[in-house]
Amino acid sequence: MxxxxxxxxxxxxxxxxxxxxxxxxxxxxxxxxxxxxxxxxxxxxxxxxxxxxxxxxxxxxxxxxxxxxxxxxxxxxxxxxxxxxxxxxxxxxxxxxxxxxxxxxxxxxxxxxxxxxxxxxxxxxxxxxxxxxxxxxxxxxxxxxxxxxxxxxxxxxxxxxxxxxxxxxxxxxxxxxxxxxxxxxxxxxxxxxxxxxxxxxxxxxxxxxxxxxxxxxxxxxxxxxxxTNLPVKQPKKKPVPWDLDWHVATCGDLVVVVQRPDSGVWAKMWTFPEGPPSNRFAALGLLFDPVTHILSHRRITASFHGWQAPDEASLRSYADEVAAYVMTWEELGALARPRLLTKMWEELSDVWTASERA
Ligand code: SF4
Incomplete structure (x- = not known):
C-alpha cells in the first residue's frame, strides 16, 4: 500500500x-x-x-x-x-x-x-x-x-x-x-x-x-x-562548539558576578565575567578541569579561572571595569544561575571556602 x-x-x-x-x-x-x-x-x-x-x-x-x-x-x-x-x-x-x-x-x-x-x-x-x-x-x-x-x-x-x-x-x-x-x-x-x-x-x-x-x-x-523506522525525522544539525572562559575573582566571601543580557543564551541569569582581572590579582589557574555542557544547539566547554584579589577595593574596581557586581557567595546562590553553574556549585563552594580561609 x-x-x-x-x-x-x-x-x-x-x-x-x-x-x-x-x-x-x-x-x-x-x-x-x-x-x-x-x-x-x-x-x-x-x-x-x-x-x-x-x-x-x-x-x-x-x-x-x-x-x-x-x-x-x-x-x-x-x-x-x-x-x-x-x-x-x-x-x-x-x-x-x-x-x-x-x-x-x-x-x-x-x-x-x-x-x-x-x-x-x-x-x-x-x-x-x-x-x-x-x-x-x-x-x-x-x-x-x-x-x-x-x-x-x-x-x-x-x-x-x-x-x-x-x-x-x-x-x-x-x-x-x-x-x-x-x-x-x-x-x-x-x-x-x-x-x-x-x-x-x-x-x-x-x-x-x-x-x-x-x-x-x-x-x-x-x-x-x-x-523501529518510525517516526521519520529530518537530519539534525550538529551543536555549535562554544568555548567559554569564566573568571571567578574572590576576596574573602565576596565574588564578582555579572548578569547576562536580556536576550540570547541564559538571558538575565547570573554568571561570572568573561574578561580577566588585572595582574595585581593572584592567578589561581583553572579551578577544575573544563566542563562540557550541552544546550539545544550548542556544545559548551566552560573553563573556570580562579583569581584572588589583593583587597576588597581591587575586587570592586575590577567589578566596575567589567560592568559587574560584588556579592557574597550566599547572595549569588539565591539568584537564578544557568544549570551549568548549579551543577558545579559544590566545586565552586570549595573555592569559596578556601578563599575565606586565605
Ligand atoms: S501503537 Fe502500534 S507500534 Fe506502537 S506499541 Fe501500539 S501496536 Fe505497537
Whole structure:
C-alpha cells in the first residue's frame, strides 16, 4: 500500500472508532497518578504542560509542587518579580519558558480570568498549538487534538506515516490522522491517553505491541522493521562548539558576578565575567578541569579561572571595569544561575571556602 493508501485507511471511521474505545479503556485503567490529574485546575494543567515541554515527568512533579507552593495562584505568579520566578524555575532549564509563563500570568491576571477557548490560549505568550490544544481539551473539554512528540510517534506508527514528522507534509499527515482519531466526547482523556501510550507503551526504542490497546488497528503492530523506522525525522544539525572562559575573582566571601543580557543564551541569569582581572590579582589557574555542557544547539566547554584579589577595593574596581557586581557567595546562590553553574556549585563552594580561609 502506498503512503496515500495508508492515510486513507487510517481515516476510516470504523477503524478510528475501534481505536478510540480501546484507548479510552486502557487509559482509565493505566493512567499514572499525577498531581495535576488528581487535583485538576486550569492553572495546574497549564503549569504542568509548560514544565513538561522539555523535562521528564519524574523531575517535573516535585518542581510542580514547589512552584505551586511558591505561587499558589496565577495572581501570585503575576505579582512575583522575574528573579523570583527564575529562581523557582531553577533546575528545569530552558528559562525562556519561565519568562513567557510569567508574561502570560500577567496577561491572565490583567484580563481577570483564564482564557476559555483554544484560540484564546494560543494568543498568550509561550503557548504554541500543542500546549493550547492540551490545555483546552484537558481543562475546558474542547474537541481539539494535541500533537506532541509522543503523539507524533504513536500516530506515525499507527498510520504508517513515512514522511518526516518535522517536515511540512509529515506534520500535516500526522495532524490529519490525530484529528480523525480524536474522541470528541472525551477529548481531554483521549489526548492524555495517546501521550501516555507514547510515554509508557509505544516508546522510542521499544514498542510493546503485545500489551498495546491500539494493536488491533495499528499498521506497525508486531512489525519491528516497521516501528523501529518510525517516526521519520529530518537530519539534525550538529551543536555549535562554544568555548567559554569564566573568571571567578574572590576576596574573602565576596565574588564578582555579572548578569547576562536580556536576550540570547541564559538571558538575565547570573554568571561570572568573561574578561580577566588585572595582574595585581593572584592567578589561581583553572579551578577544575573544563566542563562540557550541552544546550539545544550548542556544545559548551566552560573553563573556570580562579583569581584572588589583593583587597576588597581591587575586587570592586575590577567589578566596575567589567560592568559587574560584588556579592557574597550566599547572595549569588539565591539568584537564578544557568544549570551549568548549579551543577558545579559544590566545586565552586570549595573555592569559596578556601578563599575565606586565605
Ligand atoms: S501496536 Fe505497537 S507500534 Fe502500534 S501503537 Fe501500539 S506499541 Fe506502537
Amino acid at each position: 502506498n503512503d496515500q493508501g495508508f492515510l486513507q485507511n487510517s481515516l476510516d471511521p470504523k477503524r478510528t472508532t475501534v481505536a478510540q474505545k480501546a484507548l479510552r479503556t486502557w487509559y482509565l485503567g493505566h493512567a499514572r497518578d499525577l498531581p495535576w490529574r488528581s487535583e485538576p485546575s486550569l492553572y495546574g494543567t497549564w503549569l504542568s504542560e509548560i514544565m513538561l515541554q522539555q523535562t521528564r515527568v519524574e523531575t517535573g512533579v516535585p518542581k510542580w509542587h514547589a512552584f505551586r507552593e511558591a505561587f499558589p495562584s496565577v495572581a501570585d505568579l503575576a505579582r512575583a518579580t522575574e528573579d523570583e520566578v527564575l529562581k523557582a524555575w531553577e533546575g528545569l532549564g530552558y528559562y525562556r519558558r519561565a519568562r513567557l509563563l510569567h508574561r502570560a500570568a500577567k496577561a491572565i491576571h490583567e484580563a481577570g480570568d483564564f482564557p476559555s477557548t483554544h484560540a484564546e490560549w494560543l494568543a498568550l505568550p509561550g503557548i504554541g498549538p500543542y500546549t493550547a490544544a492540551a490545555i483546552a481539551s484537558i481543562g475546558l473539554g474542547e474537541a481539539v487534538a494535541a500533537v506532541d512528540g509522543n503523539v507524533q510517534r504513536v500516530v506515525a506508527r499507527w498510520a504508517g506515516i513515512r514522511q518526516a514528522v518535522d517536515s511540512k507534509d509529515g506534520a500535516r499527515a500526522v495532524g490529519l490522522v490525530a484529528d480523525a482519531l480524536l474522541d470528541t466526547n472525551h477529548p481531554g482523556d483521549h489526548n492524555q491517553a495517546v501521550m501516555e501510550l507514547g510515554a509508557l507503551v509505544c516508546t522510542p526504542r521499544a514498542a510493546q505491541c503485545g500489551t498495546c490497546p491500539l494493536a488491533a488497528t495499528c499498521t506497525s503492530a508486531g512489525r519491528e522493521e516497521a516501528w
